[in-house]
Amino acid sequence: MEALSVHICRVPLFAVPKVYDAFPLAVECVERTRFMRTCGSIIYQGVQNSLKIRQAQHNNHLRNRKGGKRGFFNSKRRDPAQFSMEKLLAEALVRDVPDFPKPGILFKDITPVLQDYDALRQVIDKMTEQSRPLKVDVVVGIEARGFIFGAPLALELEVGFVPLRKLGKLPYNRLVEEYALEYGTNTVEIHTDSIKPGQRVLIVDDVLATGGTAAAAARLVERAGGQVAGLCFLIELDFLEGRKALENYPIISLIRYQE
Ligand SMILES: O=P(O)(O)OC[C@H]1O[C@H](OP(=O)(O)OP(=O)(O)O)[C@H](O)[C@@H]1O
Numbered sequence: 001m002e003a004l005s006v007h008i009c010r011v012p013l014f015a016v017p018k019v020y021d022a023f024p025l026a027v028e029c030v031e032r033t034r035f036m037r038t039c040g041s042i043i044y045q046g047v048q049n050s051l052k053i054r055q056a057q058h059n060n061h062l063r064n065r066k067g068g069k070r071g072f073f074n075s076k077r078r079d080p081a082q083f084s085m086e087k088l089l090a091e092a093l094v095r096d097v098p099d100f101p102k103p104g105i106l107f108k109d110i111t112p113v114l115q116d117y118d119a120l121r122q123v124i125d126k127m128t129e130q131s132r133p134l135k136v137d138v139v140v141g142i143e144a145r146g147f148i149f150g151a152p153l154a155l156e157l158e159v160g161f162v163p164l165r166k167l168g169k170l171p172y173n174r175l176v177e178e179y180a181l182e183y184g185t186n187t188v189e190i191h192t193d194s195i196k197p198g199q200r201v202l203i204v205d206d207v208l209a210t211g212g213t214a215a216a217a218a219r220l221v222e223r224a225g226g227q228v229a230g231l232c233f234l235i236e237l238d239f240l241e242g243r244k245a246l247e248n249y250p251i252i253s254l255i256r257y258q259e
């Protein structure tokens with residue numbers, strides 16, 4: 001009987017039910033509970049092994065990523081410990097595009113930041129760190145590039161996300177504000193029921209330039225019943241003096257250009 005039990009222990013997991021089918025009486029005679037415990041232990045070992053394999057695969061993935069060339073920190077020139085937003089500038093992850101979208105405008109293109117996991121991670125981490133003390137109840141992201149930073153930031157802050165959209169995009173009841181920006185005029189809208197009375201709101205966008213867009217967003221938030229706890233930007237173009245349009249609010253900007 002003991003030999004049979006040992007034999008059963010050695011069969012692969014997939015064969016255990018077959019052995020049980022073949023020798024039901026014998027197995028029951030040996031010790032039903034013991035057999036079940038053996039199965040349980042085999043299954044437990046199987047689960048443990050698969051967890052170990054998954055962990056090893058994940059570690060490998062992290063090692064490859066760190067050792068690879070795909071991230072801001074990964075090239076030999078870049079040292080994660082030395083990371084700063086100034087370095088991000090020095091590495092030209094924010095690209096100057098002249099004459100876009102109109103002649104005479106020097107456009108700050110942030111798409112290289114988005115393409116780079118480590119840079120994007122750092123941006124979200126820094127935004128989170130600096131906006132956490134504002135104790136916000138909700139994040140409002142300004143279409144379109146404000147969505148990119150706003151939604152992950154809301155997740156990090158463990159609050160909800162409200163989209164503030166350009167004219168005609170929101171389906172439900174809306175509040176509307178018009179504004180001027182560096183290269184024209186525009187209109188933004190917010191759903192009337194998107195913010196609860198008194199909620200502390202963080203407004204998020206990629207760029208603060210003249211401040212026209214952000215000021216319109218702040219007006220909408222207040223009209224919707226919210227309290228603007230602060231505004232958060234990746235880039236601030238100091239020379240366009242957008243802060244002047246937002247004098248009453250705390251402003252976070254990770255990268256500031258003087259000219
Ligand atoms: O401070 P301001 O002078 O108002 O300019 C800043 C705004 O301009 C850009 O948006 P844009 O209107 O180009 O829209 P997009 O994000 O949809 O590209 C940027 O994303 C800000 O929202």
Ligand SMILES: Nc1ncnc2[nH]cnc12
Nearest residue numbers: 106107108109182207209
């Ligand atoms: N110069 C600029 N670059 C990128 N986004 C902008 N929004 C307004 N002005 C801008």
